[in-house]
Amino acid sequence: MKNLIKIGVLVVIAGSLWFYIKSKQAPHIAQEKVLLTVSNAQIQGLDPIRVRDNYTVNEATKVYEGLLAYHYLKRPFELIPNLAASMPTVSSDQLVYTFTLCEGVKFHDNPCFPDGKGRELTAHDFVYAFKRLADPKLQSLNFWLVDSKIKGLNEWRQRYIDAANVDYTEDIPGLQAIDRYTLRFTLTKPYPQFLYALTMVPCYAVAREAVQYYGAEFMNHPVGTGPFMVAAFNPLDTKIVYHKNPTFRDKYFPSEAAQEYKHMLVDAGKKLPFVDKIVTHILSEEQPRWLKFKKGQVDIIDISRDNIALEVIQDNKLIPALQKKGAQLFSALEIGTNFIVFNNAHPLFKDNLKLRQAMSMAFNGPKYNKLFYQGAAMLAQSILPPGLAGYRADYVNPYRTYNLGKAKQYLAEAGYPQGKGLPVLTLEVVTNSTARQKGEFFQKCMQAIGIKIKLVENIFPELVKKIQTEATMLHAITWTVEYPDAENFFQLLYGPKQPGGVGANYDESASMPCMKKQWVCQIHLLGRSYMSDSTKWQQKVHPSFIYFTNPLQPFTKDGSKMLLLQTVLVA
């Protein structure tokens, strides 16, 4: 009898617990519009100066804002004012940039402010934000954005490297708040790409009160001016919940668009943001992300090549079964280039143009695209990807066409008929399964003309070290755009930046000066002829991102809106 009572009590407790949990999980009638997104990697805190990877950028841009932004519906990319009231005035010597800020922009309501009410954004907040970026004690890994570019900023940083405290009250000649709404940057030398830096998260406005109130934990208590706010954030969490910022200024959906985005103008002029809440699930593994998406627990997802792409895409189109369900597929080129670098300092390649050209033509680009990108990538004709000013859609690189016969002929002319006499070449790749598979594909392509390739895998620092010391024969690299200027790619051909730079041969004094926008086309042509002649770079593809929207959420049926929610509304 006693045992029966015990069992009964246990059953009642378990039942109550079960009902409690179920009631908490029961879907509430949706009064608010919620966007359910997913991040493929851990979010490492939301302090603008510490943001490094794309996943964290996606989250930080929901909360923080910068002076300038991109017009997301225009191509090539176009800069537009964001927290600035207009585009800056620039002095004739291209050194002084003066911004006027929007008035009435408020920081999020937060306990760090008196009475918890967010105060108005001023030019001093940007001065403070740039000083934080350069603060030697904070060691922001994004300092390169302003390194040696703003007058007096490097000197200020240098002064405090060994000091106990950094003095933020000290004036910096190149970084001045003229009045409450006027901000002036003075550069050390002309640098038109500076405006692009201002669109990047590390240059976004932060409130001094928030930094001081939260101290080292500031990165977990983001306080910005953006459309969404987050109460508290823990980098260990697997979910971030954002609520609409009730004091967000009047911002409207764009009313102009490039031809390919004209269909998105149905929402032109509507007030942003469109959703009340965003929930970001952080899931590093693919299967749970995909299952959550199929279950309707995630609205938008990017499709990876390895597994689910096979279940979703055929010939770059959504499979009919998913089309019937009302799902939508969006494909967009990533502004980046995936390529293999010949080390021209190596005696084998240095004066042997024909060898490089033979290898370039033996590379089966179309098959590579199909195997690794489901045919969704674009075969690169130059190092410059589409979407940037200077990109020429009509340009066809004569050495980028897969032609095995010609490749064999060139190899013979290079002095190595059918690869005879040519030593085994090494291709250095970074250690990961995709890089290895791509390397093996290259190996197979070269085998077809008799060239033997040995694949060497390296951890990233090791690969960088080898590139810097010109210790590779061939190495595989992907470069993704940091700002939409051809300079960001062409600096790889002459600059010191690794990977892919000319390394030890780089002579700063002889390097190209910073490019002006109008030079871009000329430089592109210059680069084109450089590549046609020397084939230093064997371009492969511009990879793509594929998005796929969820048909299960009624207000997200229009996939194009979903993309915009991810980009225009949030950024």
Added chain:
Amino acid sequence: MSFMSLYSYIIRRLSYIIPILVGVCLLIFFIFNIVAGDPTIILLGKHANPRQMAELRHELGLDRHWFIQYLDILKSAFTFDFGRSWATKQHIAPMLKLGTWVSLTLVIPAFVVTSILAISTALLAAFFRGRLIDKGLVVLTVIMMSISILVYILFGQWIFAYKLGWFEIAGYEYGFPDFIPYIILPAMILVLVNLGSDVRFYRTVFLDEMYQDYVRTARAKGLSERAVLFKHVLKNAMAPIITNLVIQIPAWLLGTLLVESFFGIPGLGGITLNAINNSDFPVIKAITILSAVSYVIFSVITDVLYTLVDPRIKLS
């Protein structure tokens, strides 16, 4: 055994932690400072330049004499002040504490259920030794051991969470009882993964005991097979059972890496994985040191528990 002698035994055994930690720290120092690549290149990535690398090295204290750096690791091992994570800038100690609590919510139920099921099944197999039920269980456990944990995870998540909708696909909520729906499926998978090897181990232990003289004597005295099994065999097999149980705990806590990653549970496994992915050396160092410490502590607990279950064992 008197309380004082037990106390002095524990103190003596715990003092072994000192040379162990000195050795572990040396190993960590060697691996991270000599074998591994320059962390500043990893941290600065494609924008690494010699000047900023030097500044970062200075800020992280990597330009100090190697012996000072080694002493720093040693100090952190004894004070448990591991500083801040390079990736998230959080204090490592509270971060690991939170991760441990989360892992415990998953590991404790899985560990308890596995242990009870494994011991019961092993007793059953031993009771029916040589018969069909025993042979069937042996085959089943071998099959369970042969299947990769990934298969359990992928299949379980797809069938039970997605297709049948019985459990959450992934995620975690802090606080009791909110976390329960999120840990049921991963805990069940942990049970299945560990059950096979545990049943095999305990079955061997029970069978070893069953051929001892005291068992023959008990049977000769006319005790029933059930009484022999539960009153004598089980009691005498407690020493190896406890060894296996207690020494497994640290491995359970840190060994749920894949399960936590697939189910989005922010526990110690996830912290370890993220630290490795981000080359977050201070966190990796802290986890390595804490693992070494916990192995020593749990081995002492095992020894002490021996004396409680078997009065013949004296600690000296």
